[in-house]
Amino acid sequence: MNSPHFSPGLIRLSCIAGGFALGLIAGARAQNPPTSGPGPDEAASMMNENFHRLGQAVGGLSADESAKLADLEKKLDADVTADPAKFMSTNFRDSAMNSFREILTPEHLKKFDEVMARSLQLGRQIKSQSNLRQVGILNAKYSQDHQNKLPGDLGTLVAGQASPDIFLAGGSKTSVPADWAAMDAKARADWVNKNTDFVDVAAGKPSDAGVDFVVAYIKPEVSPEANAFLMGDGSVQSRTAEEAKKIIEEIKAGKNPPPSMK
Numbered sequence: 001m002n003s004p005h006f007s008p009g010l011i012r013l014s015c016i017a018g019g020f021a022l023g024l025i026a027g028a029r030a031q032n033p034p035t036s037g038p039g040p041d042e043a044a045s046m047m048n049e050n051f052h053r054l055g056q057a058v059g060g061l062s063a064d065e066s067a068k069l070a071d072l073e074k075k076l077d078a079d080v081t082a083d084p085a086k087f088m089s090t091n092f093r094d095s096a097m098n099s100f101r102e103i104l105t106p107e108h109l110k111k112f113d114e115v116m117a118r119s120l121q122l123g124r125q126i127k128s129q130s131n132l133r134q135v136g137i138l139n140a141k142y143s144q145d146h147q148n149k150l151p152g153d154l155g156t157l158v159a160g161q162a163s164p165d166i167f168l169a170g171g172s173k174t175s176v177p178a179d180w181a182a183m184d185a186k187a188r189a190d191w192v193n194k195n196t197d198f199v200d201v202a203a204g205k206p207s208d209a210g211v212d213f214v215v216a217y218i219k220p221e222v223s224p225e226a227n228a229f230l231m232g233d234g235s236v237q238s239r240t241a242e243e244a245k246k247i248i249e250e251i252k253a254g255k256n257p258p259p260s261m262k
Contacts, residue, residue, distance in 0.1 A: 061108065068103045072096075120171070121225055127170025128197075128218055129228045129236045134166040135198065135216060136234035143207035150215070152203050154196050155189030164188070169197035169222045197222045198230075201251055208232070212257035220248065229261070237261070 061069070076096055079086055086092040101109060138157040139150050151157055154167055164176045174195050177183065183191070202215040213232035220227060220241070227244030229237050239247060243260065250258035 062105070065103055065105065065108065069100070072099055072103065124170035124223070125226055125228065125238065128223060129238065131166045131168065131170070132198065132216060132218070132228055132230040132236045133234065134162075136230050136236070138162055138166075139202075139207065139215065140234060148207050150202050150205050150207050153189075153193050154198065154200050154216070155191075155193040158188045158192055159185055164192060167192050167196040167198060169218050172197050172222065201256060202232075210257060211235070212261055214247070214251055214256055214258060214261065217244070217248065217251075220244065 079092070101112070104112060135154065135157065142151050142157060143149060158164070164180060168174055168176075174197065177191065180188070180191075197219055198216045199219055200216050202209065202213065205213075209232045211231055211233040214229050215232060216230040218227050224241060226241055227239050227248075229239065229244075229247065231237060247258045247260045250256075250260055
């Protein structure tokens with residue numbers, strides 16, 4: 001067996017193959033795929049950084065696996081160099097993933113799937129927290145123009161030209177309507193209020209309710225492995241599923257700030 005970790009090139013391949021299923025490449029989203037992205041060299045650097053632990057965790061590649069993976073990487077690099085647009089193509093990444101998985105032994109494939117599952121879960125959490133922060137920024141802007149009051153619902157924030165994506169959690173099963181651009185302001189606001197993955201618990205409250213005051217959180221059924229809470233100061237705090245359950249129960253009982261947040 002060779003050294004117990006991927007070479008930088010093979011880490012790069014694994015990331016291309018994985019395709020950042022949650023859209024970690026250049027902030028891509030399944031609901032709204034980007035029309036452009038970073039160049040191959042820049043993207044490869046991003047992938048090496050984000051998935052270094054992936055290669056370390058799989059490890060133990062045989063000489064045969066390493067050689068086949070190196071050949072596949074060379075082929076994929078040539079494809080991307082010839083046509084950079086392929087890099088952001090879902091079909092290209094899915095094909096690369098299939099080729100990648102065919103090379104690994106059952107043992108290494110199992111390790112790869114385990115690490116990828118953890119990576120995807122982390123990606124979902126990061127995206128959700130990022131979106132909650134964006135909601136916090138929009139709340140702050142709204143309150144400045146409305147006597148220090150937060151909006152009555154999240155849909156109201158769409159009036160500020162907010163992207164509908166920020167009202168969804170990472171890995172959300174909800175897709176933005178294809179005719180979003182043609183929808184009027186009321187229809188957009190109604191869609192957000194009906195489909196958001198976040199629970200707004202500070203509607204109409206003062207924006208300076210305090211740093212321990214919970215403004216919004218992810219619906220537990222959307223993020224069963226963990227949760228995140230948007231706080232009164234615009235920060236986002238993450239909690240395990242068990243901790244989050246208690247905090248949400250306290251909020252529903254009228255205790256906001258929740259004692260368990262401290």
